Amino acid sequence: MDVGYWWSLLGLVAFFHGMLPREVKEAVNKWFHVLKSYLDPYMRYEIPEFENSSCNELYKTVHLHLNATDMCKVANRVILTRIHNSSRTCSNLAGGESVEDTFEGKKLWWRHSVHKVQGESVRGRGSQEVQERVYTLKIHKRDRDCIIPLYIDHINARAVGYKHQNREMKLYTNSKTSSMYSGGRHMWQSVPFKHPSTFDTLAMEPDSIARIKGDLKSFMEGKDFFERVGRAWKRGYLLYGPPGTGKSSMIAAMANFLKYDVYDLELTQVFSNTELRQLLIQTTNRSIIVIEDIDCSINLSGQRSPKARSRRGKDGDKDPLGSDELEKLKEDETSRITLSGLLNFTDGLWSCCGDERILVFTTNHIEKLDAALLRPGRMDMHIHMSYCTFPAFKILAHNYLMIETHPLFPTVERLLDEGKRKVTPAQVSEILILDKDDPDLVMEKLIAFLQQPEEKLPENSAADESRNSQKKKKKKRKKKEKKRKGKKRGLSCTCEISHKFF
Template sequence: MASSFFTKIPSLSTIFSIYTSLSAFTILLKTILHEIIPTKVRDFVISKFTNYFSSYFNSDFTFIIEEQWDYGTNQTFRAAQVYLSTILPKISTGSLLVGSSNLKNPMAELKFGVPVNSKIMDEFEGILLEWTLFSEEDNNNYRSKQKRYFHLTCKNEFKDKIMTDYFTYIAKSSVKILENKENLNIYSYSPDDQGWESAIFQHHTTFETLAMEPELKNKLIRDLDAFSNGKDFFKTVGRAWKRGYLLYGPPGTGKSSLVAAIANYMNYSIYDLQMQSVEDDATLRKILTSTENRSILLIEDLDCGGADSSSRNDNKDEGEYDENQDKKKKKQPKVTLAGLLNFVDGLWSSCVEERIIIFTTNHKEKLDPALLRPGRMDVHILMDYCTPSVFKKLAAVYLEIEEHDLFERIEKMFLEVKATPAEVTEQLMVSKNPDVTLKGLVEFLESKKMTKE
């Protein structure tokens, strides 16, 4: 039996002959590939073989979700960030990012964030998923900036289900989480970082405490409710789901307080944009499309440093010489009115939805008429000097009284003297004693009346 086995083993010369033949064939095949088959075709064939064998032996598939997508924030990245921050306390990870930005309460409950380079395990309908957040320097940007992205890894067989079901699940979950969020944020644009910096928004003004004409307040609340429930309506009529408000009136009449009340009522964060800090129209589009839905875009004091309207003056002869042309170019603001209007109601307005845009100004008459056209600022709200009804609301809030002997006298004085709600509030905060405070308010109004006369 052993002898028959050894007789079947090929001789050394046979093995060497086979090896020589295979080597010659390999060299011939390599020559054919390099000299006969074009380089592009050869690379294509090799890549196909490589992909086939790598997918055959590798059972995992990885989704890459970058933070930036086109002109704005990748909403899938945002949804994952919101969703994962809620499941972190329930799972075991190697590290956990915690913190609090509540300045008024150092003992406030900690918030959780997704740590970089830590694996986070999740389960969806029995499928095990692995999340990892990466951060690295973005070398394609002329400014030093971090590029962040998620890796979501699953078994290759579940790839299609994750795409159709799991991503939909985290998107819906993030929407519910944001709708019920406890804290609102206020964002300001940083020209150095070319991005938004956030802080916790803790303004306590609500429509309950806001001193405003009751009829105007109720009208505004009804308008906000109709906007909030109007998704199907805006879609049916073919308009972007947004609403524009112009708050105008003298300084100190409560425009900022009204913005805070709207934010608290709608549970929307605020993006406070200073137009002077924006470089040009392209930058304006980029930063505005990077804002979140269900938020307020606030542009204050539009008359003091708003967009330049010179780009709209196209009636001037091209050949006509303007001796101040160079001076005008040097003084020209960075953002044009056309660039702002394109985002407010142009094609770029369709890039966002469920958005409230609020402009404030002390001098409505100084604004370019193009800004006041219907459809750009849907509702114009005059924030005027203090009236008797506004005064009574302020007294109820600050002094906790609804009637007093001096009320009638003070209300008559408001018909003759112009005083802003801010001035009245300052007088009402002098003392908790209504007699002392209201006497001081009477003296203040009388002095303003004498000054006017």
């Protein structure tokens, strides 16, 4: 007996339905629904926007999943929306619209229903009409047990990734004010991160860029791997090279590629290892923690402090500390973090308090860093930001001049390969930007610049000058202190002589 026969029978029963008594009608309705559910091969799951006056997170998940897969584009009516703090327009199914999805070779259908219902009274104004939104998932009964749990996990992962890719990124910094006056609750201050640097605009060897992007992608997808090998889900990068080679642009490109927030940690504003741990705890997952000019922030030469050094000389005699060393010891104990604290920050137990974190250190002088800081596990990948090469120059020429080739390119390549004058990408950029509308003139100026003898650069970089100025200030304070002590000694000596004289 085919299905058509049963539907004909149901239609006949419905015709005589109005002529039956109430008790019979209820019994018929009951059996009618049972028979209908038996004949219907599909199962339906309803996902309302609100459940018991609370927001249903699964409803939002489905909404983001439909946007991530662009399934809404095939619908006849679509509602356009925009996620908070996002520049991307999203689409949502209008009421009554439905779309088809496929998972593990099985077909599923989504339908968005919007109904008007009477809501609760507001401030004595009586009940108001509100909209009730519900997503309905239709799936074949034979498939529900084998794909429903997996499908829910699939749409949840897709929704989380879509939300992460379209959110507003933040740039955080720590300051002395935030750590002193916030009671330890809010030690970071943030602004929107809008840096335009990407790997496509970065002046660097294409092979190096591909290697870095591959390493970052492997890190993002390595949750199961890090759990299996028993390592914290983090990775360290050391960017080293002369000033102007694009270390800060590299950090911005990494953040834009990963869509991670950036925490710019200023170590000169951190006055203890405890405070350093507190700052680490308050960083979020999926973030990049940056310490720029690490060699100028604290003493990382590997030498132990006067307190940790042996107080005895070669012959076993006591080696008392001088006044200068004692003064330096007091300053270190009260106002500076230690190398040990920084190592624990990067690879100690406290470094495991979050997932998907990247630590990036930058330096102009890698030889000044302690070997313990450079080992794998702390700085897993060392990236040398070198002087401008011809492949890097071609990227700059494309970015600034919008040209892929030029008759003077071979001359520029020869001069850069000869290395008569070493130039950084920042120096080349400054020349290209001056006359960006006239590529011929720019190329002539660049060649003239490369043919000039290399200027003698100052021995100290800007960071070194800052450190030297701090040393000069310390010397001045010491001289003032000695003068003050000298005056006191002179006064006491005068008093003693006067006493003896009388």
